[in-house]
Amino acid sequence: MRQPFPHPLNLDTGLVEMSHGAGGRAMAQLINQVFVAAFDNPLLGQGNDQARLPMPAGRLVVTTDGYVITPRVFPGGDIGSLAVHGTVNDVAMAGAVPLYLTAGFVLEEGLPLADLVAIVRSMARAAREAGVSVVTGDTKVVERGGCDGLFITTTGVGVITDDRLDLSGDKARPGDLILVSGTLGDHGVAVMSQRETLTFETPILSDSAALHDLVADMVEAVPEIRAMRDPTRGGLAATLNELAQQSGVGMAIREADIPLKPAVRGACELLGLDPLTVANEGKLLAICPPERAEALLEAMRAHPLGHEAAVIGRVVQDPDCFVQMETRLGGRRIVDWLAGEQLPRIC
Amino acid sequence: MRYVDEYRDATLGRGLARAIAAAVRPGTRYNLMEFCGGHTHAIARHGLEDLLPEGVRLIHGPGCPVCVLPVGRLDMAISLVRDHGVILCTYGDMMRVPGSEGVTLLKVKAEGGDVRMVYSTLDAVTIAQDNRDRPVVFFAIGFETTTPPTALAVSRAASLRLGNFSVFCNHVLTPAAIQSLLDSPAVRDLEGGSIPLDGFIGPAHVSTVIGARPYEYFAEEYRKPVVIAGFEPLDVLQAVLMLVRQINDDRSVVEVQYARAVTRTGNEKAQAVVAGMFELRKAFDWRGLGPVPYSALRFNARHAAWDAERRFALADRPGRDSRGCDCGAILRGVKEPRDCRLFGTACTPDTPKGACMVSSEGACAAYWIHGRFRDARLGEDRRCANHSPTP
Numbered sequence: 001m002r003q004p005f006p007h008p009l010n011l012d013t014g015l016v017e018m019s020h021g022a023g024g025r026a027m028a029q030l031i032n033q034v035f036v037a038a039f040d041n042p043l044l045g046q047g048n049d050q051a052r053l054p055m056p057a058g059r060l061v062v063t064t065d066g067y068v069i070t071p072r073v074f075p076g077g078d079i080g081s082l083a084v085h086g087t088v089n090d091v092a093m094a095g096a097v098p099l100y101l102t103a104g105f106v107l108e109e110g111l112p113l114a115d116l117v118a119i120v121r122s123m124a125r126a127a128r129e130a131g132v133s134v135v136t137g138d139t140k141v142v143e144r145g146g147c148d149g150l151f152i153t154t155t156g157v158g159v160i161t162d163d164r165l166d167l168s169g170d171k172a173r174p175g176d177l178i179l180v181s182g183t184l185g186d187h188g189v190a191v192m193s194q195r196e197t198l199t200f201e202t203p204i205l206s207d208s209a210a211l212h213d214l215v216a217d218m219v220e221a222v223p224e225i226r227a228m229r230d231p232t233r234g235g236l237a238a239t240l241n242e243l244a245q246q247s248g249v250g251m252a253i254r255e256a257d258i259p260l261k262p263a264v265r266g267a268c269e270l271l272g273l274d275p276l277t278v279a280n281e282g283k284l285l286a287i288c289p290p291e292r293a294e295a296l297l298e299a300m301r302a303h304p305l306g307h308e309a310a311v312i313g314r315v316v317q318d319p320d321c322f323v324q325m326e327t328r329l330g331g332r333r334i335v336d337w338l339a340g341e342q343l344p345r346i347c
Numbered sequence: 348m349r350y351v352d353e354y355r356d357a358t359l360g361r362g363l364a365r366a367i368a369a370a371v372r373p374g375t376r377y378n379l380m381e382f383c384g385g386h387t388h389a390i391a392r393h394g395l396e397d398l399l400p401e402g403v404r405l406i407h408g409p410g411c412p413v414c415v416l417p418v419g420r421l422d423m424a425i426s427l428v429r430d431h432g433v434i435l436c437t438y439g440d441m442m443r444v445p446g447s448e449g450v451t452l453l454k455v456k457a458e459g460g461d462v463r464m465v466y467s468t469l470d471a472v473t474i475a476q477d478n479r480d481r482p483v484v485f486f487a488i489g490f491e492t493t494t495p496p497t498a499l500a501v502s503r504a505a506s507l508r509l510g511n512f513s514v515f516c517n518h519v520l521t522p523a524a525i526q527s528l529l530d531s532p533a534v535r536d537l538e539g540g541s542i543p544l545d546g547f548i549g550p551a552h553v554s555t556v557i558g559a560r561p562y563e564y565f566a567e568e569y570r571k572p573v574v575i576a577g578f579e580p581l582d583v584l585q586a587v588l589m590l591v592r593q594i595n596d597d598r599s600v601v602e603v604q605y606a607r608a609v610t611r612t613g614n615e616k617a618q619a620v621v622a623g624m625f626e627l628r629k630a631f632d633w634r635g636l637g638p639v640p641y642s643a644l645r646f647n648a649r650h651a652a653w654d655a656e657r658r659f660a661l662a663d664r665p666g667r668d669s670r671g672c673d674c675g676a677i678l679r680g681v682k683e684p685r686d687c688r689l690f691g692t693a694c695t696p697d698t699p700k701g702a703c704m705v706s707s708e709g710a711c712a713a714y715w716i717h718g719r720f721r722d723a724r725l726g727e728d729r730r731c732a733n734h735s736p737t738p
Contacts, residue, residue, distance in 0.1 A: 196466065256357070266348050272707075274392075322720045329360040329580050331394020333717035339696030 005029040014113040021107065021141025031139060034117055035103075038124040039134040051135035053100060056159040063090040064155040070345045072119065072149055075190045076205030077281070079152060080123030085210050085281055086232065086347060087156040088130050092212035093228045093284065095165040095219045096158035101127060103137040104153040109144045116150065123152075130210040132156070158212075164223040171226040172247035176315040177293040179286045181214060181300055182207070182308040183259045184236050188278035189267045191346055196271075200263050209282030214305045218286065221299035226287045232347055235277040237335045239285050240323045250318025253335070254326045257312045277338040279346045287315060354579030355393070363584040364398040370591045371402045378404050379590055380680055381548040382525065384411030384708025385578045391713035393580040396721075403587060406542065407710035409524055409635055409678040410550060412489040413440045414702040414709045417632045419666030420517055421446040423656075424486050427515065428452070428460040431659050434478060435515075436471035437486040439464045440706045443699060447667045468500035475504060475512035484655045485514045492552040494518045494644065495617040498624045501653050513655040516645055519631060521553050522561045523642035527633075529569050533681050542680050546590040548583065549575035551605050558613025562601045570599045577605040624650050634668070634702060635678030669694075674701035677710055684711040691715060 009029060019026040036044055043051045067083040077085075084101065091098040103123070107116065127134055186207040193204060211230065219225060227247075231239040236258070240251045260275055268275045282305065288296050293311060300306035313325075323335040371377060381387060387407045390396060396405065409415050425446050427433045435452070442452040442464060456462040461481075465471050468485060475483035487497045497514060504512040525547070528534055533542050549562055554575045562573040572593035576586030586604045593599065603609050624647060631643030646654040655661070668674065672694070673687035684690050684703070694700040696712050703709035707716070 262348050266351075269348070269351060320720070324720055325394075327392075327394045327580075328355055328357050329393050329395070329398060330357060330364075331397040332720070333392060333394040334720055336696075336716045339712075339716070 005032070009033050009113060011113050011117050016107045016109055016111040016113060016116065016141055018109055018141055018143070021139055027139065034113070034120055035137060035139070038117075038120045039127070040124070041133045041135065043133060043135040044137070049136075051100070051102075053135065053157075056099065058159040058161040061091050061094045061096040061158040061160060062155065063087060064153065065090060066151060066153045067347060068148070068151050068345050069191065069347050070148060071191070071194055072115070074194045074206055075203055076187075077208035078119055078122050079150070080119035080121070081126040082208050082281060082347060083152040083154045084123055084126035084130060084132070085208050087154040088132060088210045088212055089230045089284070091156040091158035092210075092215040093167070093230055094158070094160060095162065095167045095215060095225070095228070096160045097216065098130065098132050098156055098158040098212050100135045100157040101132050102155040103134050105137070105139045106147050106151040107139065107141045108147045108149050109141055111149050119150070126210065130212065162219065162223060165219055167225055167227055169227050169229065169243050169246040172243055172249050172287045172315045173226065173289075174249055174315050174317040175290055176226055176287050177290050177311050178240070178251060178253060178313045178315065179288065179293065179297060179300065179309060179311050180236070180259065181211070181284045181286075181306040183261045183264065184231070184280055184283060185264045185268065185275040185278035186261060187281040188235070188273075188346055189264045192271060192273075193267060198267065198270075200267065202263055204261070204263050204267065207280055207282035209305055211282065211284055211305060214300065214303045215284070217299050217303050218296060222288055222292045222296040224289055224292050225296065226289070228284055228286045230284050231280050233279050234338050235275070235279055236285065237274070237276040237323070238337055240335060241337050243287065244321040244323055247315070248321060250316045250321055251313060251323040252316045252326070253313030253323070255328050257310055259308050259310050276335055281347060290314070351579070354577065354581045356581065359581055360398065360584060363581065363588060367403065367584065367588050367591060368400045370588060370595065371400050372595060375594075376402055376404065376543065376545075377591055377594055378406060378543040378545045379548055379587065380406040380408045380544055380546075381583070382408035382410040382521065383550045383553070384414065384706060385551060386548055386576065386583060387411070387710055387713050388708045389578050389580055389583055391717035394717070395580055395583055396718070398584065399587065403591070406544065406680040407677070407713075408680060409528070409633070410490065410521065410553075411703070411706050411708040411710075412493070412519070413444060413706035414674065414678060415519065415524075415633045415635060416444070416488055416517055416702065417634045417666055418446055418668055419632065419664040422664045422666050423661050424515055425450060425452065425455055426661065426664075427484055427655065427659060428455050428462060431482065433482040433484045433659075434461045434463060434474060435484050435486055436463050436465045436474055438488070441486060441488060443705045444702045445669060445699060449669065468496045469503065472500050472503050472507070472509065472512065475509045476507060479509070479511055481511060483512050485512070486517075487514050488517045490519055490521050490550070490553045491556045494621050494625070495556065498620045501624065501650065504653070513653050513658050514646070515655040516625070518625070518644045519633070520642050520644070521550055521557070522564075523639050524633065524636060525562075525565055527636050527639045527642070528679065529565065529571070531636075531679065533679060544571065544680070545594055546572040546574070546599075548586050548590070549573045549601070551576060551578045551582070551608070554603075554605065554609045554613065556614050556617050559601050559603050559609055559611045560613070566599045566601050572599040573601045575601070575603045575605050575609050577608070635675040669700040672701040674703045674711075677703055684714040687711070691719065
């Protein structure tokens with residue numbers, strides 16, 4: 001059989017060109033040699049404009065997210081792995097099993113193909129590890145200066161198989177306990193330190209990780225969980241405020257109970273950041289009825305991604321929906337949404 | 348975390364709170380002004396007001412560099428970008444402060460103006476190095492702490508022969524502002540002043556540079572005790588205790604709580620660097636305080652070439668505060684944030700009308716971000732039982 005592309009792309013020194021997004025042979029070749037090769041699954045391999053999927057039993061979950069992070073490669077991950085983890089996590093927060101991803105790429109003319117391949121391979125590895133397939137996608141190229149290297153959008157599809165699960169941000173009730181799965185602020189500080197070329201005795205890595213496996217253990221142990229959310233942009237502060245508003249309740253947390261790595265606390269002091277407003281990409285917050293909190297904490301701590309899980313406070317009645325914190329010293333303050341912009345393009 | 352946790356120890360903090368409660372005399376009011384925004388921020392962030400007895404009242408002073416810069420100076424910075432096409436390098440908070448007509452540097456940037464956020468003065472020098480064909484101006488603001496770094500940036504630019512670099516200098520002086528407060532009719536006892544002021548929590552970082560000596564005049568002449576305190580919560584609590592004791596004993600001297608960093612004479616090397624490059628302005632406008640004599644610095648004749656005001660022939664602008672904004676009165680301690688009718692309605696950290704709502708060191712932002720539950724529960728027990736996070 002004749003090779004459809006007699007001259008293979010030079011993946012070592014080649015650059016993305018406008019023709020790679022123009023719909024011609026060059027685009028077909030890029031898709032074939034970079035995306036299909038890395039994501040390697042039969043649905044994508046069929047080469048259709050869409051993926052035809054069997055309807056799974058249960059409730060479908062769909063979510064979508066765009067990734068514009070800079071720098072593209074940061075300590076503990078890159079934009080490719082992040083584009084998988086972030087979307088898988090948004091699916092998982094409903095208690096769902098993630099199944100499929102779609103991926104849209106906006107590439108900047110002049111992006112080295114080697115950089116693109118590295119990111120796509122990282123993305124494929126993250127998807128494989130998370131047990132999801134990238135089943136369809138899209139590629140566009142914009143002129144130099146039209147975007148910053150590459151932007152990725154992924155859509156995730158999953159399914160809730162357990163009928164008992166009903167997780168939603170409006171379900172928090174006074175008396176419920178608030179749990180987090182581990183140390184906070186790692187992702188934001190890792191990216192920030194890379195950008196500001198700060199170095200620490202122990203390098204701070206992003207916590208970027210797929211949480212669906214931890215979630216599966218959690219909902220199996222405690223199907224009564226009221227709500228789960230991953231505190232990404234805006235950090236724990238934003239997530240608590242969102243849930244408080246959605247449920248029409250207040251939140252009361254204790255500063256001393258919030259897990260923080262000493263290096264992250266130190267970096268935040270140095271940079272003048274509040275670690276509670278710093279982004280995470282591999283942590284979740286769960287709200288559950290008080291009588292089930294111990295079982296939930298036990299299930300979380302038994303999982304490698306939750307071994308530093310902690311109860312950090314409880315849901316209270318409050319018509320003003322304030323998130324309040326008892327400080328280490330025993331005073332009280334509000335934990336507010338982040339105002340303005342702390343760190344642009346964090347995910 | 349060493350050198351931080353020690354100063355946030357809960358047991359020691361409660362011990363200090365008990366000692367303060369034991370020291371205050373029933374029926375006596377202790378009105379203490381923390382001059383610095385750094386203290387205002389620490390008090391709000393750590394909820395320190397909950398640890399103080401009824402009789403101790405903290406008044407937030409004007410020591411927030413972003414807050415005291417008058418609108419006119421910001422308008423001048425905006426004009427540097429819009430009319431002179433410079434690359435303006437500024438600290439982040441300054442970008443969100445509204446100038447006249449509500450224009451912010453953030454908006455100027457969105458219009459296409461070249462405004463860059465920097466973390467240090469040297470970042471600005473690097474930007475000038477990378478853009479030798481364009482004028483680059485560093486928007487210098489702040490008290491005595493930030494002046495030496497500005498001076499060093501200029502020295503560096505000089506050694507790199509960066510003819511495209513200059514500084515829009517807005518550095519101001521703490522002692523002059525304290526004096527202006529003490530001389531204001533609102534404070535002076537003789538004129539039936541409306542702000543009772545019994546003592547000062549003195550600046551932390553500023554005092555590392557200027558030392559403790561400059562405050563001795565206020566303690567002696569105005570009979571106001573001053574305790575220079577660090578920015579950690581235990582520092583603030585200890586300073587309150589020291590002030591309460593001075594007031595009880597009818598003493599008024601300068602004491603240094605922040606002894607780990609502040610000496611009587613300060614950082615003489617930094618003082619010399621500043622003295623070699625800057626001179627006093629006859630007067631400078633402060634938001635809230637109005638024109639204050641000899642309260643700010645500008646480049647001396649020998650360094651005039653680095654002065655953006657001279658290089659671009661910038662004219663002083665009057666500037667106009669947002670209508671209804673009480674920043675001025677709040678900076679003088681005459682009003683509290685909740686007394687302003689814009690507070691929390693038209694003016695929030697997301698839509699600031701006045702500078703005090705922008706910087707986390709501003710009294711309004713500190714109140715809104717960390718303390719507004721107190722207003723929501725006026726009249727209720729400050730330690731509402733239902734808000735204990737422990738089940």
